[in-house]
Amino acid sequence: MRIDDVPQDKGMIDNDNLREICYAVNPEGRYVLAASAGWEPKNIANSQAWELVRETVLDIWSKVRAGKLSPLAYHMARNQMNVGLLAKYVRYSRLRVWCHLKPAGFRRLPPDILSRYATVFDLEIDALQQVPDNAQELMPI
Amino acid sequence: MSVTDFQHRQSSHCESGVSANLLSHYGIHITEAMAFGIGAGLFFAYMPFIKVNKLPLTTYRCEVGGILKRVTQTLGCRLHRQEFKDPLKAMTALDALLGQKIPVGCRTGAFWLPYFPPAFRFHFNMHNLVVCGKEGDEYLISDPVFPNVVRCSAEALMKSRFAQGPLAPNGVMYHITYVPAEVDLEAGIKKGLKTVCRRMLNTPLPFAGIRGIGFLANRLEKWPTRLGNPTAILHVGQLIRMQEEIGTGGAGFRFMFAAFLQEAAPLLGAPDLLELSRQMTETGDLWRKLAVVGARICKGRASEADTYATMAGLLRECARREALIYRKLMESL
Numbered sequence: 001m002r003i004d005d006v007p008q009d010k011g012m013i014d015n016d017n018l019r020e021i022c023y024a025v026n027p028e029g030r031y032v033l034a035a036s037a038g039w040e041p042k043n044i045a046n047s048q049a050w051e052l053v054r055e056t057v058l059d060i061w062s063k064v065r066a067g068k069l070s071p072l073a074y075h076m077a078r079n080q081m082n083v084g085l086l087a088k089y090v091r092y093s094r095l096r097v098w099c100h101l102k103p104a105g106f107r108r109l110p111p112d113i114l115s116r117y118a119t120v121f122d123l124e125i126d127a128l129q130q131v132p133d134n135a136q137e138l139m140p141i
Numbered sequence: 142m143s144v145t146d147f148q149h150r151q152s153s154h155c156e157s158g159v160s161a162n163l164l165s166h167y168g169i170h171i172t173e174a175m176a177f178g179i180g181a182g183l184f185f186a187y188m189p190f191i192k193v194n195k196l197p198l199t200t201y202r203c204e205v206g207g208i209l210k211r212v213t214q215t216l217g218c219r220l221h222r223q224e225f226k227d228p229l230k231a232m233t234a235l236d237a238l239l240g241q242k243i244p245v246g247c248r249t250g251a252f253w254l255p256y257f258p259p260a261f262r263f264h265f266n267m268h269n270l271v272v273c274g275k276e277g278d279e280y281l282i283s284d285p286v287f288p289n290v291v292r293c294s295a296e297a298l299m300k301s302r303f304a305q306g307p308l309a310p311n312g313v314m315y316h317i318t319y320v321p322a323e324v325d326l327e328a329g330i331k332k333g334l335k336t337v338c339r340r341m342l343n344t345p346l347p348f349a350g351i352r353g354i355g356f357l358a359n360r361l362e363k364w365p366t367r368l369g370n371p372t373a374i375l376h377v378g379q380l381i382r383m384q385e386e387i388g389t390g391g392a393g394f395r396f397m398f399a400a401f402l403q404e405a406a407p408l409l410g411a412p413d414l415l416e417l418s419r420q421m422t423e424t425g426d427l428w429r430k431l432a433v434v435g436a437r438i439c440k441g442r443a444s445e446a447d448t449y450a451t452m453a454g455l456l457r458e459c460a461r462r463e464a465l466i467y468r469k470l471m472e473s474l
Contacts, residue, residue, distance in 0.1 A: 001391055001396060001422070001425065001426060012261065013258060013260070014258060014260070015258060017288065018258065018288065019288060020286065020388075021151055021152055021153035021390065022153065022390055022391045022396070023174070023390040023391055023397050023399070023400045029419075031396075031399065031400035031404075031418075039432075040436065041432040041433050041435065042381065042382070042385040042436075044378070044440050045378040045379070045381035045385070045432075045435075045439060046260065046382060046386075048374070048375070048378040048439055049382060050260070052194075052375065079252075080252070080264055081264070085264065085306050088305035088309075089305050
């Protein structure tokens with residue numbers, strides 16, 4: 001890659017002070033470090049990955065609204081976790097976490113169990129028991 | 142309050158950046174590319190049996206921690222590495238070292254680091270950083286992929302050090318305990334080069350090294366028929382991300398390795414390395430082309446020339462050229 005070819009396609013990096021370092025060749029043929037704001041193919045691949053997360057979250061969100069899953073399922077998906085990963089974080093068995101994903105299993109959970117989940121997601125217990133009303137607010141980005 | 146006089150340098154890849162910065166702190170002034178080369182970081186493997194976010198893993202570098210281990214070992218330094226079960230003990234141990242003004246490297250997950258832009262927050266447990274100070278309840282962190290030293294709360298750092306999932310870091314931290322008075326860079330470079338060539342050319346596994354690139358080409362060609370178009374597109378996207386995701390310096394470390402060859406040439410007194418570096422750059426440009434074609438396919442903007450067969454062809458060409466480079470390198474050593 002020549003230094004004038006170092007891409008500056010903004011996308012993932014929204015902060016003006018943030019740049020990633022690329023290795024590029026200067027006109028004399030020497031390698032130098034060059035700052036890049038991003039690259040279009042990479043942005044495409046990355047937004048594709050986020051689209052996948054978004055689809056999952058939306059799907060689970062509508063199931064929570066329909067009363068088929070507990071709000072915990074939404075927070076799990078929003079944090080890109082699956083049952084196995086969440087079980088590791090709260091140190092419960094997967095089966096136990098799986099039960100908590102059902103509305104019936106979640107409804108009467110005592111505060112100490114709820115607070116374990118809340119700590120993992122950096123939420124208050126109140127927030128853990130709810131899902132946003134608006135589908136626009138579902139994702140961190 | 143304890144702050145070490147650690148010099149932060151932004152680099153392109155976390156592990157080689159941490160290695161170079163830590164060694165430089167102890168007077169071994171090497172660049173990131175040099176650390177990457179001596180640590181024999183370059184590799185390739187396509188492992189469809191390991192899934193990341195439900196998609197197959199492709200790696201352009203060696204195993205986690207390998208670069209740091211090899212670069213310190215080859216240069217005769219000693220590295221003390223600790224793993225923890227108890228998060229609180231892990232933080233106390235970190236504080237104790239910072240109190241002695243020792244900068245400490247940590248392996249963390251990327252998901253919980255608050256200074257990461259949201260777009261980069263994925264569960265990825267192979268991030269490395271150097272904790273270089275503590276002020277009140279906040280840690281000063283030299284994260285090699287960021288331009289300046291960043292701040293992070295104790296709570297968030299603890300959570301990141303104990304991120305869960307595949308390759309969980311378990312609070313791993315390391316610091317350098319001994320540095321020899323003189324280091325033999327030349328021998329280190331030779332050793333690193335040999336390891337890279339050997340691994341790329343002679344790994345007996347079909348999915349690793351040069352053969353791994355061919356294996357990926359064969360698999361990739363069949364993705365649309367085997368998986369159906371939507372899934373095939375996801376696979377291509379994943380491939381691009383693994384290759385170009387922040388931290389590779391472009392083209393899946395090929396440019397970084399070319400920079401290393403260029404730096405090594407005068408040290409070894411081997412001008413032919415310069416030519417090999419140039420060829421490696423060309424191969425890197427070819428890898429970038431692969432990403433461009435792949436992105437067009439992902440985006441549905443593919444022209445007639447942008448097909449899976451084109452991508453497979455590019456991969457085979459990369460493999461052919463890289464094999465030539467490694468063979469010549471072996472001869473020149």
